[in-house]
Amino acid sequence: MRFPEDLKYTEDHEWLSPAGRVGITDYAQDALGDVVFVELPEVGAVVKAGDAVGVIESVKSVSDLYSPASGKVAKVNEQLRDQPELINQDPFGKGWVFELEGAEPGPVLSPEEYQTKVESE
Amino acid sequence: MPIEYGGGIIQEHQTVRTRVGMFDVSHMGEFIVSGEGAAEFLDDLVTNKPSDLLEGQVLYTPMCYPDGGTVDDLLVYRLESQKFLLVVNAGNLDKDWEWISRHGHGRANVDLKNLSAEIGLIALQGPQAAALLQTLTPVNLRDLPYYHATRGRVGDADVLISRTGYTGEDGFELYLKAGDAVEVWERLASLGARPVGLGARDTLRLEARLPLYDHELTAEISPLEAGLGAFIKWGKDHFVGKEALAAQKAAGLTRRLVGLEVTGGIARAGYSVYPRDGGKSVGVVTSGTKSPTLDKAIALALVDPVWAKVGMELAVEVRGRTIPAIVVKTPFYRRPAQADN
Numbered sequence: 022m023r024f025p026e027d028l029k030y031t032e033d034h035e036w037l038s039p040a041g042r043v044g045i046t047d048y049a050q051d052a053l054g055d056v057v058f059v060e061l062p063e064v065g066a067v068v069k070a071g072d073a074v075g076v077i078e079s080v081k082s083v084s085d086l087y088s089p090a091s092g093k094v095a096k097v098n099e100q101l102r103d104q105p106e107l108i109n110q111d112p113f114g115k116g117w118v119f120e121l122e123g124a125e126p127g128p129v130l131s132p133e134e135y136q137t138k139v140e141s142e
Numbered sequence: 143m144p145i146e147y148g149g150g151i152i153q154e155h156q157t158v159r160t161r162v163g164m165f166d167v168s169h170m171g172e173f174i175v176s177g178e179g180a181a182e183f184l185d186d187l188v189t190n191k192p193s194d195l196l197e198g199q200v201l202y203t204p205m206c207y208p209d210g211g212t213v214d215d216l217l218v219y220r221l222e223s224q225k226f227l228l229v230v231n232a233g234n235l236d237k238d239w240e241w242i243s244r245h246g247h248g249r250a251n252v253d254l255k256n257l258s259a260e261i262g263l264i265a266l267q268g269p270q271a272a273a274l275l276q277t278l279t280p281v282n283l284r285d286l287p288y289y290h291a292t293r294g295r296v297g298d299a300d301v302l303i304s305r306t307g308y309t310g311e312d313g314f315e316l317y318l319k320a321g322d323a324v325e326v327w328e329r330l331a332s333l334g335a336r337p338v339g340l341g342a343r344d345t346l347r348l349e350a351r352l353p354l355y356d357h358e359l360t361a362e363i364s365p366l367e368a369g370l371g372a373f374i375k376w377g378k379d380h381f382v383g384k385e386a387l388a389a390q391k392a393a394g395l396t397r398r399l400v401g402l403e404v405t406g407g408i409a410r411a412g413y414s415v416y417p418r419d420g421g422k423s424v425g426v427v428t429s430g431t432k433s434p435t436l437d438k439a440i441a442l443a444l445v446d447p448v449w450a451k452v453g454m455e456l457a458v459e460v461r462g463r464t465i466p467a468i469v470v471k472t473p474f475y476r477r478p479a480q481a482d483n
Contacts, residue, residue, distance in 0.1 A: 054145070054146060054151055054341070055150045055152045057152075057408065057431075057432035058408050058432065058439070060461070078407075079151075080151040080345060080431060080434075081145055081341045083408075083410065
């Protein structure tokens, strides 16, 4: 299980990079199992921290994706439309989901805090 | 039974489609119905006709309420001339036992036993299932056709070997004493059978269009609506639900189970189905998933018969928006023809 040091994390298992990029954590992709569909937010949408902005579906479940920060959706990972499995293969890299412009984080956890949280789950 | 054993549902699914996987389905229910009146009793109880079975033969059948709704769907084995094994869904075990006991109560020459707690069940499924199992049993599996069963040893265990399954592949269901199950499971594993969980069990059965109770069949859904008319024997004088089912057939069905291919999302159970061009809802999804074999989103849905023809353009409402769906032939997956082994 990986917890990259340069990211912030949420209680709902999303990560946020300093550049405003968002994805789901290694722990989350492992818990979901094989991701088969991703519903991406709209580019240009203005979102608030904690908003459900997309959906990640695995073979067995449907999960909302919550924005860890407020801001404007600047980019989405178009590759996920054809290759949703990138989320499983590389959750912190090629499996990123969207990018926020002017991201103002909501309540977030440090890598250590997040690791402590998932290890107690 | 876990959802998966760690390699992921898709990998487990592919194992069964291309090699051989095994499922611990010991939670299924097993009842023995025996006695001189057993065959006649079962003919009254279920829609198919167990009295037609030869010894060693198996049939699939719905079991209905008087109003035509479905109590459960089950397998019936004729073990001996006057001895039958019924295999029912785990979730319906208590309800079925009560239902069958109530109908059997006071019937002459019918003896009922619930052996669910004593019997273990391993399903070995996939194109390599026969070759693998053959290395563990003296029974010549070439002589065991689909929907037949025979007693024989598997390793050191005494097993009812049944050529049946719930995946759309060739394979076997092995009924054995619960205490022997772990040993047989480990022997099969040592020969290369990979454990497969509930998640892949669902995607496999859905590709093969096999119904799942509480989805395609419920107390409110009749076997006719679920497309299981072939398992209703109208020639019998009586069976529970006959009048209601006959009336439903005569009046014409108001909904029918169809296969859908869906694009732009995944249709899940309970989602509403609409005509592509809009208008009122014409049905509801009963099961849906991403098909690992076809790499497409597939679903089964109960829809108004007007919209049930292959090629009909429909839409499914997914979280407040609609995505396109088209009625397709089922099963979604049929195993390739292969040399009989």
